[in-house]
Amino acid sequence: MPEGHKTHFLARVHQTKLGGDAVDASSPQGRFRAGAKQLDGRRLESVQAVGKQLFYRFEDDLHLQIHLGRYGGFKEHPTPAPQPVGQIRLRLSGTTTTLDLSGPTTCRLVSAEERADIAAQIGPDPLAGGRWQDVWPLFQATRRPLGAVLLDQRIVAGIGNIFRAELLFELGLNPLLPANALSEADFRFLWRALVRMMRTGLKYGRIITVTRKEVTGPLTQLNGNDRFRIYGHETCPACDGPVVKTPVGGRPLYQCQRCQSHDAIAPPLELT
């Protein structure tokens, strides 16, 4: 269930809880048996997120690449862990913590060269010091709609369907605006908003775009789509008009057509 905030969050947690440990590795489901066998007993040296990719470096220059895809996820247990439940592709047991990985799109061992190649194909990552100056030329070079460009991991790393919807809504931007029609000042504004949104997601380990003013009760207790302003909603929190769900860039985009009709960044919306 991850966008870029989640991979960075997981990298931190896994580094803290298993970094330095010689791990017991197994594949209860069986589909990563050979890989787990190679990892078994080796020391986990570091964990790093690159956009939505996760890389685990083990001793002897062994690299594990994980992409959670849409359904993938980790469950954490104290070591010794209970019997695995469900389709556990990989179980990594450290001294104090055991991780169960299920449903990843990718879980494989790669060489240091392959790891570098994969990372090189991913655009600047707002959570890893990516700079707007490096992304801006790529926006200028394409007439593809903003809503599609934001999801392109070669251009910016870590944005998924929720961040895209929430960012475009917050800025009041028309998702179909050609990327190269955005002014430099507006692009910088967009970048700042994106970094803030993703950092908040990293802090909580989940995407939260509403602010305390907009909801009752603590942010951490929000459920489901209540954490978002537009994604998964039926009515617009600003104008109370209908939210439409239409495919842009191959994924369903939630949009208030009244509030998001602008070709430049609009004044802040009144959110209630």
Next chain:
DNA sequence: GATCTATGTAGAT
């Protein structure tokens, strides 16, 4: 129990 849905991507057409 069956069916639907989901924060993603790669490869075929």
Next chain:
DNA sequence: TCTACCTAGATCG
């Protein structure tokens, strides 16, 4: 642009 793939949880009957 379409389809396949990965899995769990919610919803429906």
